[in-house]
Amino acid sequence: MKKAYISADIEGMEGVVTNIQCSRQGADFAVARKRLALDVNAAARACFDSGYDEVLVCDGHADMENLLIEDLDERIKLLSGAMRQSLQMEAIDSSFDAYISFGHAGAGLTPGGVIDHCYNGGKVYNLRFNGITMNTETVANAAMAGHYGVPLVACIGDAALAKEVQAFVPNCEAIVVKEGVSRFAAISIHPNKARQLIYEGVKAGLARRDQIQPLRLGDEVTMEVDYKDSNMADTAMLIPGMRRLSQRTVAYTGDAETVFKLHELMLYRLVDKL
Numbered sequence: 012m013k014k015a016y017i018s019a020d021i022e023g024m025e026g027v028v029t030n031i032q033c034s035r036q037g038a039d040f041a042v043a044r045k046r047l048a049l050d051v052n053a054a055a056r057a058c059f060d061s062g063y064d065e066v067l068v069c070d071g072h073a074d075m076e077n078l079l080i081e082d083l084d085e086r087i088k089l090l091s092g093a094m095r096q097s098l099q100m101e102a103i104d105s106s107f108d109a110y111i112s113f114g115h116a117g118a119g120l121t122p123g124g125v126i127d128h129c130y131n132g133g134k135v136y137n138l139r140f141n142g143i144t145m146n147t148e149t150v151a152n153a154a155m156a157g158h159y160g161v162p163l164v165a166c167i168g169d170a171a172l173a174k175e176v177q178a179f180v181p182n183c184e185a186i187v188v189k190e191g192v193s194r195f196a197a198i199s200i201h202p203n204k205a206r207q208l209i210y211e212g213v214k215a216g217l218a219r220r221d222q223i224q225p226l227r228l229g230d231e232v233t234m235e236v237d238y239k240d241s242n243m244a245d246t247a248m249l250i251p252g253m254r255r256l257s258q259r260t261v262a263y264t265g266d267a268e269t270v271f272k273l274h275e276l277m278l279y280r281l282v283d284k285l
Contacts, residue, residue, distance in 0.1 A: 150180075
């Protein structure tokens with residue numbers, strides 16, 4: 012059985028430029044969540060039309076309850092809810108054959124990255140694995156998938172995301188649905204056009220899946236986090252084995268699966284209310 016894993020975040024989608032669209036309190040959130048669902052459907056349809064038997068979609072934005080299951084292709088399985096062990100890659104394992112990401116630019120990496128941030132934008136300044144900055148969520152997620160031998164075959168978002176992802180996974184199919192003008196402005200294509208590009212791009216990525224190498228970090232991984240404020244580092248130091256590198260920076264070294272669980276804990280659960 013061939014299985015595809017899709018992580019779905021909202022900031023990179025066409026027409027999304029501020030919290031008016033991507034915050035649950037925003038006036039246009041209902042429009043944006045519907046648009047994301049239809050975009051995800053286009054990606055899933057490409058998977059099914061490419062011979063995949065199962066598509067799991069992981070809702071990976073904010074409270075992780077953005078996609079309404081009634082809006083999705085009935086063949087999709089939806090993973091939603093924030094009480095989990097991974098922010099955007101819950102349930103990924105070696106049974107999957109391909110990974111597809113709906114994402115956005117990483118914090119402070121590329122000019123024109125629309126709503127650029129690193130997972131928890133109000134708390135996290137930089138994220139590094141084995142000394143390499145991976146502020147782009149799609150890249151960090153690809154490393155988690157790569158640990159299980161699953162390649163990132165396609166990413167959907169703005170032009171900045173495409174540049175950042177292809178620096179790590181050159182053969183990944185990058186599907187650009189908007190061009191950033193600034194952090195909170197962009198030139199977007201029409202959703203109907205975007206869905207056609209998503210469908211065609213995902214099919215193209217899946218077709219050359221065997222030529223795309225999984226992004227691997229190794230069995231032992233060191234994760235460093237630069238927080239926005241020192242009290243967040245204070246809190247992270249409650250974790251046994253954590254090291255304090257500076258006033259706002261902590262590091263942990265361990266086996267990959269443990270580090271990936273701590274990634275969720277350190278970037279979200281421990282610090283979100285601080």
